[in-house]
Amino acid sequence: MGSVRAVVLEADAHYACLTHALSNEEEEVMGLCIGDVVETEAGCDVYVTATMSLRRLDKRKDRVEISVEQLSNASTKVEEMSLQHGKRMRIVGWYHSHPKITVWPSHVDTDTQAVYQMMDDTFIGLIFSCFNEDKSSLEQSVHVTCFQSVPASHQSTVRHDSIAIPIVITHGTETRQHNSAALKELPKIIMQEECDMFRKANSCKTDFMTTLHNSSVHVQALSKLNSHFLLPLLKVTARSNLTAKKRLKDVTHENEELRRKVTELQAEMKELLRTAE
Missing domain, CATH: 3.40.140.10 (Cytidine Deaminase, domain 2)
Incomplete structure (x- = not known):
């Protein structure tokens, strides 16, 4: 290429x-x-x-x-x-x-x-x-x-x-559906990374204060993930859901109008055929 x-x-x-x-x-x-x-x-x-x-x-x-x-x-x-x-x-x-x-x-x-x-x-x-x-x-x-x-x-x-x-x-x-699924998987990936780091830090024998420190850092990281990432992502998802619902309502209304017009045209065609006979 x-x-x-x-x-x-x-x-x-x-x-x-x-x-x-x-x-x-x-x-x-x-x-x-x-x-x-x-x-x-x-x-x-x-x-x-x-x-x-x-x-x-x-x-x-x-x-x-x-x-x-x-x-x-x-x-x-x-x-x-x-x-x-x-x-x-x-x-x-x-x-x-x-x-x-x-x-x-x-x-x-x-x-x-x-x-x-x-x-x-x-x-x-x-x-x-x-x-x-x-x-x-x-x-x-x-x-x-x-x-x-x-x-x-x-x-x-x-x-x-x-x-x-x-x-x-x-x-x-x-591919909108796949990208939405990728966004949903992202918090899981970040969570797994944090858990891997925590297990790695405690894989060897450590004293009580070191273990306590590692646990505190781990909890802080998870809390940050929740407040700085998960909550904003949920808000964006909620707004996208509302937009999609509004779009669905508009499309449904448009579909009903088209069906009504098709019915009217079919009735007119039948009337014209009957008159022609």
């Missing part, structure tokens, strides 16, 4: 990525982008229609990793999605967050991206920069960028440079 010309990111997939990015203010989070690649004369367009959040193998502030097992399981799930939607879908990229730092990819990001591109040259990377506060206005901003890796020049001290890929956010409905 040719080089990637642009990335089209559906609004629901963008919302799922952004929600995941905003779930952790201190550490990077990550997931996979699902969709398809369309080849044109000017290059390839990558369509991201859904996302898949992943549990982190190692919780760090400056990097995230995907295991071979995670990629294998994700590929199986994407195949099931393809059958469900009746269209070709595959893993087309990955996303991760940059909390409190610039949106531009680091040398670790470009090296990781280069490895993915060795398997698929159209594989793209998305970065969501969040929790960046403007000290003058005290307002926080969120930025997103799409990139690929290219070999660095001989004079460079790093192995790879990044090139920005144009990104367009658009509305879509084909």
